[in-house]
Amino acid sequence: MHTLRNRLSRRDLLHLTAAGVGTVSASGWLPVLASHAAEQAAQGRRHKSCILLYMLGGPSHIDTFDPKHDVETATEFQSIATSVPGIRICEHLPGVARLIHHGAIIRSMNTVESDHDRGRYLMHTGYPRGSGEVPWPSMGAIVSSELGQPGFLLPNFVVCNLTDRLDPAFTGYLGPQHRGLILPNLDRGIEDVRPAVQQEELNSRLDLLTQLDDAFRGRYRAGSTVAHQSTYRRSVELMRAEQLRAFDLSLEPAATRTRYTPRQPGPNEQGYNGLRDFGRGCLLARRLVEVGVPFVEVVLTGWDTHANNLAGTRRVSEVLDPAWSAVVQDLRDRDLLDSTLVIWMGEFGRTPRINNQGGRDHYGRAWSTVLMGGGIRGGRVIGRTDRLGATVEERPVTAADFMATVCEILGIDSRKVNTGPGGRTVRLVHRDAQPIRELLGP
């Protein structure tokens, strides 16, 4: 099943590159790759990938995917029809509305945390922070360990748009090899991947380094030296890898870039830092998935609307909608949507009640997430909240249920048992978790 990574080795890529790029334009490289990947997908050989659109701050469910009208908690936005008859969502997500037949809206999220950090931890791991005193791995680390290929040159877990000190790239008990690569600045790509000295100079230093390390390993025979050498070797391979071009967004046509970011927020606009790079992050996510990266997280900040909820939600939605719909359309056009799950989630929803600053506060009892692509049975709504959007009336979905669902969609056994700290057995997902079966399988 996981043969693509083996088949699409660096040598193959170089071969492809030589065949495609040498004569065509620079951007020709990726279409060649994409069609190759699509061919693999057609043969059912590609492992799945996942793009997590992380809505930092916690979006209001009532003002996005679970609109309520004519009640005291109602949204002031209109709701609009979607590509699936009977499903209506907020007017500020028109692009997404046209793609709902690929996805499922889960309107019955029911979680226990109402603090940003803890909520974020819960939704990324499926476990409350500190539970069992186990350092739980983040979703990306789980995917990296389950779907990543050891010989793959690029990181298996990439995080874009980190505007926040809180680290979403944590690996918990899975260890540092599954740690996410954080891209704090998309213009710079991978930190430090370019040599500080001339390539020839670097090569001569690396030759000397290899001789020193070989001698040290021969004398002391320590496992840590083997790991050290292997890490350096892989790092050097990465520095030389052709796939690094996937990180170069300037290789995309301007029209494509515009589809993801039709309007670039100005530096003086409110929330600029959180909004600035989301569209480009989504474009990068698509490029990375095309070359086989199994997990990319793109963060969008600005949902923490304790005051002026309407203005804030609208501002963020207008950045979200074009980028999200562009990435789903592009994946579909490349026949990658069935093998790529796009998750839309925050750490919680927001209170149905509107506070005296026109805002909504943190709320975990009832809220919404969206899953798209990944081969799920799309075009449906899971669960239901009451008329106020305050409680779950049907099919409550816990953070663990959600994690189990994501795992099963990606082809990861959610009941898997791992070895945790000190040799303890730990479950990938909590034992009580129930994946949403109705989404799985054709």
Added chain:
Amino acid sequence: MNRTWIMRAALFVTLLCVSSSAWAQRPKSDVGAPTASGKVVAFEADKSIAVEVKQRGGQSKKFDFAIVKDKTKVEFLGVTKTIDVGTEVKVWADKDNPKTAARIVAGTPQPGNRKPQPKKADEPTAKVTPPPPKPQFTIRNPQLFKRQSPAVVANAIDREIQRVLDAEGIRASGPADDAEFLRRAYVDIIGKIPTPEKVIDFLESKDDEKRTKLIEELLATRDYGLHFADLWCDRINVKDMPIYREPFIAWMSESLNQGRGWDEVVLDLLTAEGQFNFSTRGKRLASTDPQALFLLLNTEEGAGKGPNPAWLAAESGRLFLGVQLQCAECHNHPFTESWKQTDFWGMAAFFSRLRTEKASQGGLQWKETPATTDKPLSVVIPPTALKNIGKTVPARLLGKTTDYQPGEQQLLRHELARWMTAAENPYFAKAAVNRMWAHFFGRGLVNPVDDLHDDNPASHPAILDLLAAEFKNSGFDQKHLIRCICQSQAYQRTSVPQKDNDDNHDKYCHMAVKVMGPGVFYDCLKIATGFGELKVGLPERKTKLTVITQFTPREVFVDFFRAAQGEEANPLENTHGIPQALKLMNAAQLSTVSPVVQRLTASGMDRAQTIEQLYLTAFARRPSAAESKLIADFLARRNDATLAQGYAAVLWTLINSAEFVSNH
């Protein structure tokens, strides 16, 4: 070290003669009356005192471990403070210099007489009830305890290790050479590599006792306390962000450097008081009690939240008793019969009376409601557990068969802390010894180091028992424990394995090759390059949602190189990943001509001498003839514009090598 405080030693001797529960009756009063008070003229140099300084606003602040540096300067926790002439102070003199205080303050000395300070009209009256009595801050007199000489203990360790090796027919490697031992002792004891001058001195010394003397020398440096405080900061911090390290490290390093008993250090951690606040900028300690960091890290933010009894029980059990009670938070322990769910919650109940309340100066403070004898002390298992939710569990000390009966007005957190740190506690000494052993040997006598229970026996139970007894008998003196371990042949063995003993590291037939932790690695990189600080962390880690604090370059580096979050790293594993290797290879600063290379280039040494200096700097050894030739050839092949560029390339290679990051 003549730093025994007035009255304390005498009181302590008395207590030792009383029953085994004497610890519970340790005097709770402060040090006693000041030996003098008045306005400062000048301090007498080079004396340790305790000094209470009246500050602006009328409040007084007491510095317990003050050392007089100069006529007007007092050093406290590594920071020198100038106390202006004329400032009102109270002074508690060093016991061995009882007359000192009389000469360091002006006016009429009033030994033994606490002068009541007239209250000014504008002084804020204290509305807050006085904080509960704190455990006293004692420096013990080593002579009071029946410790054995470290050499005797080291021999006993070696006999036991040899016995096991003989029984299994395993051959031990020979002793480490001087250079190997020197770098190892430096990195293990003070977290730094030696300077080239130190290496030469040590290699050329003909003193038979030079290794023992080196251990002594290192234990006497300030860096010793700093290194272990740094490690402890990470350990208690392990599931959270690095916050508020600096005061904590200052406090703990000073405690360790001055040889306070480990029991007292832990007692301080567990019974700390202080103020703090939560803000959009994260948790902040606003108190003068740096030891409150442990409490802070286990205090939950939010309405109706506060100190979390479950976290406090789990963390104090894991860190200071070496027991992994936390599995029992939700259910009976899966791996051992030893711990039941009720054991966990019985311990957590001791923290259940701890709350946070608004402090008069703003922010929050911890507040414990004293116990009453008529109400049983208990905790209700919360819904986050897996079973027995809602069950009421009475307070019970670990391993006891009866519930705890609180006395009237007792502060239960203090009672638990005293029980935990008492000499007769069955876990406390072993847990500390096992951690210390793991620090030096790369693996504990019991592994994981914080999981001591009946079904997880030690590899060498006799050594664990021996060192635990020795640790207790020395008054929980860490330096004594370190001497015992480091003087052993086992510690002083080479890490070069024999042909047939590769896989028997757990038998201590050769020393393990450990990997420097991120903090030590940073410090050693600084030494090897000569840069004041290394800016090679993640850039742009500014925050929007949850600003914590400004990070120092070292903290950023440590955060970037840290192993899996929430776990203590295995010192035998190199956990650096690709981003870390890329950073080391390509960070501009580490590729440039460093101050060390500049100095060497300017010194006029020839190529062979410079190569030797580079090896001494990075590896704390001289290069072999083959290595000298390898480097010389490397240099000869280059077409550098300047000599420095070639040497910079060599140093780059050395600091990127496995040997540099290894502690072998």
